[in-house]
Amino acid sequence: MGHRAVLSSSRTRSQVSATAERSHRLRTRQLVVLSHLDCLSRVPADELEPLVDRCVLRVFLAGETILTERKPEEFFFLVLEGNVRLTMHNKEDKQVLLGVLSRGDCCGEGVLFGDFSGRVGACAETDGYLLQLSTVEVRSLLSTSPHLSEALRRPHLHRLVEGTLAHGPLFSQVLPLERLSLAPLLEPVHYPRNCCIIHQGDQGQALYVIESGQVVVEQDGQVVAFLDEGDFFGEIALICQRPHSASVRTLTPTDVLCLAAPRFYEMMAQHPDFEAQLRSLARLRQMADQVRMGDTERVHRLELTLSHGLRRGSRLLVRSPGLCPPRLPPVRGGLRAAPRVVAAAPERSPSGGAGCSGCVPPVSGGGGVY
Structure with a gap:
């Protein structure tokens, strides 16, 4: 019995050791895969390692939506294989192509840095494999992972510029490579x-x-x-x-x-x-x-709007959301989470002088001026 127990214990230790070795090799391969992605190539292994357990492999077929425009997302993605189209709608509500992503690129990272508006949409152009990561979990790592933070912030800042150019009437018809x-x-x-x-x-x-x-x-x-x-x-x-x-x-x-x-x-x-x-x-x-x-x-209406912050319409932009009455609750929105009100403005005359003067209207000049 003692000899059998020793053999059984030896086999158990061998199995545990073999399992640990396989797990180590698998983890090493996963780290290598992450380090070979262009967007993470400069991130040291000790900052990449926490991502390994947080990655979920996703398969998207051609035409499937990955990120929905104007909808805050819980995840961002790393492209392992396939092509992904990034698009957005400009001020004239026309869809504009921002670019096509391939292996090593990422999308949806803006939420990590405060862009909660979800202004960019992503769609699989071909069948592909993507790694999905929770934005909440990754955001918690950024304060202690400066290289990872910089690596993900770089494409985010680039897309801020790209998105701003594509959003307006001046550059929206320019080819993505020219905007780049x-x-x-x-x-x-x-x-x-x-x-x-x-x-x-x-x-x-x-x-x-x-x-x-x-x-x-x-x-x-x-x-x-x-x-x-x-x-x-x-x-x-x-x-x-x-x-x-x-x-x-x-x-x-x-x-x-x-x-x-x-x-x-x-x-x-x-x-x-x-x-x-x-x-x-x-x-x-x-x-x-x-x-x-x-x-x-019209000039008189604009001046009253500027002085009193009142406008007949459906939408006001808010400078001081704390001054909004309860029936006009402020909603976070916009590229930099600028406070906005999305509610019916009270039916009253601007000349009456009521209001907190905290609002400005989204009256656009429609393009370049002056």
Whole structure:
């Protein structure tokens, strides 16, 4: 009996040892697979290892939805095999192709860094294998995994620029590869609330594309328009080589992408089709401005909206959500989780002076101005 017990114990130890060895080899192979993905290639093994137990292998057939646009997702994905199309809808509600992902790319990582709007959709272009990870679990690792955080933040920032360009009317028709080449030329700049970005009468220094936030356009002291995410301004002064015809001031903390004048002219020279499109938009903008300035009632409404924060309509953008009455609850939304109200505005006259002056309307100028 003693001899049999010794043999049985020896076999058990051998089986446990063999199982542990197989598990170790499997884990090593999984780490190698992760390290060979382009988006994680610079992340050290000690930061990749916690991901191994959190990865779930998913199979998506061609045409299947991976991420739904404008819907916050619980997961993000690493592409192991196959192609994935990234798309979004621009301000005119037309679908725009952002790019096609392949092995080593990731999608849905924006939620890790505060982009809860789910503004990008992803669809399997071919049958493929993807690794699914919980955003909550991975976010908890980022504070102690600086290389992993940087590796995932890089494509997120790139897509912020791509998405901003594709969202507006100016760059949405540009091919993804051309937007990709343009992105490094843009300099991100942050402006606090009530800061003048351009002054009427000054020479043009750059083309500006709004990444997040809202601005007001004022001409000769009168409110002309409100602009928000995806809108652009400053191009008319550059195209016509004349001083700005209006001032642009921030209503909220605002992030813009700046294309400096020298790079702007270089891009115009390299892309004649883009120059023609931009000149056409500028002409339309100038014609619309002349009509707007003659519409005294519209100018008066805009000024009342700016001073009282009231507007008849279905949607208000909120600067101070704590001041909202209960029937107008603030809802987090937008590229940088800017507070928004999505509810019916009270049916009352702006001239009555009621309200907290905390709201600004999403009245868009529809494109480049000034």
